[in-house]
Amino acid sequence: MGKILEYLVARHRILSRIMLVIMALLVVADFMREPAYIRFAWDGIGGFAALYGFVSCVLIIVISKALGYGLLYKPEDYYREDAGDQTGEAESDD
């Protein structure tokens, strides 16, 4: 198994190109195909799922990281359990 993986990793350049071609073909196929049904405004727009997937991915990363840096990220010892010291004074939050 290890050898097969090594083989694939060594050829990651060509593999990623093949992947890009597949992705392009998927979008083209989506443009050619008649939608099975129209329920929402976006049904029938070729490549909508592709665009939505890409936009979702970017939005998720950007919004989550913004929340993280703005509000949620804290140092790893924030709850101070590893030190076993739970009675000390509260430390600065940033």
Next chain:
Amino acid sequence: MIEWIHPSLVLIAGALAIPLVRGRLRQIWMVALPALVLTLVLFMEPGHYGQISFLGLDLVTGRVDSLSLVFAYVFGIILVIGAIYALHVDDWIQHTAAFIYAASALGVVLAGDLVTLYVFWELMVVSSVWLIWRRRNPVSYNAGFRYLLVHALGGMLLLVGIIVYYLTTGSIGFDRIETGSAAFYLILVAFMINAAVPPLHAWLTDAYPEATVTGAIFLSALTTKTAVYTLIRGYPGTELLVWLGAIMALYGVVYAVLSNDIRRLLAYHIVSQVGYMVAGVGIGTTLALNGAASHAFTHILYKSLLFMGAGAVIHMTGRSKLTELGGLYRWMPWTFVLYMIGGFSISAFPLFSGFVSKTMVVEAAAADYRAWIFLMLMMASAGTFLHTGLKLPWFTFLGKDSGLRPREAPLNMLVAMGMAAFLCIFIGVFPGTLYALLPDPVDYNAYTAGHILKELQLLLFTGLGFVILLKHVGGEPKISLDTDWFYRRLGVDVARALTNGITDIDRAIRGRVNGLLGQAMASIRQKHGRDGRLARSWPTGSMALWTAVVLVVLLFAGIWRG
């Protein structure tokens, strides 16, 4: 011939025998017992069994129907897989706890009445907490206690809800909860706590990553999915759940971006995936409920596979953070490949199990013309692949070399993962076998050109986004605040502030009272003390003087009268 043997009782009795045997014999028992229980479950026929009259209540300990069977089957399967994964662990407390925990989860899905359900519900909590505590470090110990406290609250709400339900309806039967009384919400909130619906979810993402490597498999499979079962049974078509489910699906995704601990990332994706099931319950159509049940089934298999893969990494390297891992594919290739099967399944790639169940819930949302829910669930799908299928494996198995040179995981772990991986692919390729088990007849085909095209575009272009933003998606050595902050930090701070406040006020009052007492004492001392005016001893000279004065007065008085 005994007509009905409750599989939970068999499993509990068998689990209690674990401490009595050791070594190879215990290992044999640990595989034989789950296999026996799975066989019992597989041979169960629909019907009502184990009816007991207790304190005037009619208990049904075994309600076997198509809905309870779906969950019972998959619980039986995961029991076998989890036991094999844990074979190398020499800790009877953990094994016994895991089996009793699985037995109680089975007990919940077979319970035909709320009292039986409550008993198994609580047994689940007290047995499962040992799977966290047996990691045997202070962090796990504290996390276990928080887990226990949150579930104690949930259990209390459930009990009060059941009592109110009984008082208002006169029944303890567990079917669709239809009452205008407070019981509706009390029981719903108790179920939602176990289903890890935000903001009541933090017990899960707090405790599961601190559990033992093998215990986490049982944890990831059982508690939330029994809750999904109870929601399907009790609250189908509850509108609130549609939105909560969709929010859950995205909530888990956001926190998965921020997670650095691999099992915490996976735990947040339990929240996310259970969101699909909760939304399915809320939509409440036949397709949606089937989708929720089937997604629970496939979820247990792929999520346990993912947890087994992450657990194998932790077991072999002793590290659990993305920032400390990387490049392990050379050393743990089988673990990597098996993990990826779980990753493709949860991401709902065609030919993997998640595809045939998740798209069912999404399709149910679309068929119900719920545009926002549809978009939210689709976005969560992209997020799922982004983290579980790309980020975690990239930064653990590929990416930069961390310098770690672990050996491949032990054989029993690989066998357990292999079994789960086989089922993930089998269900993905032959969805009919799963659909045949579902509560209602299935009129749904996952493998239409439209579904495949849509799903592949969504996932592959998510992958494109990942590659472009690769620099920004890695783990960071930080933790992220979640709703457990309220009891881990705010609660502690408030308690500390209260303690300090009360101490200060107490001190002030004592000081004041002491001052007053001191003043009073000083004044008394001044008047009555040794040198006080009223206690002063008079010298004998002055006494003689005064006696002389008196005598003189008497003398003059006598002369005067005489």
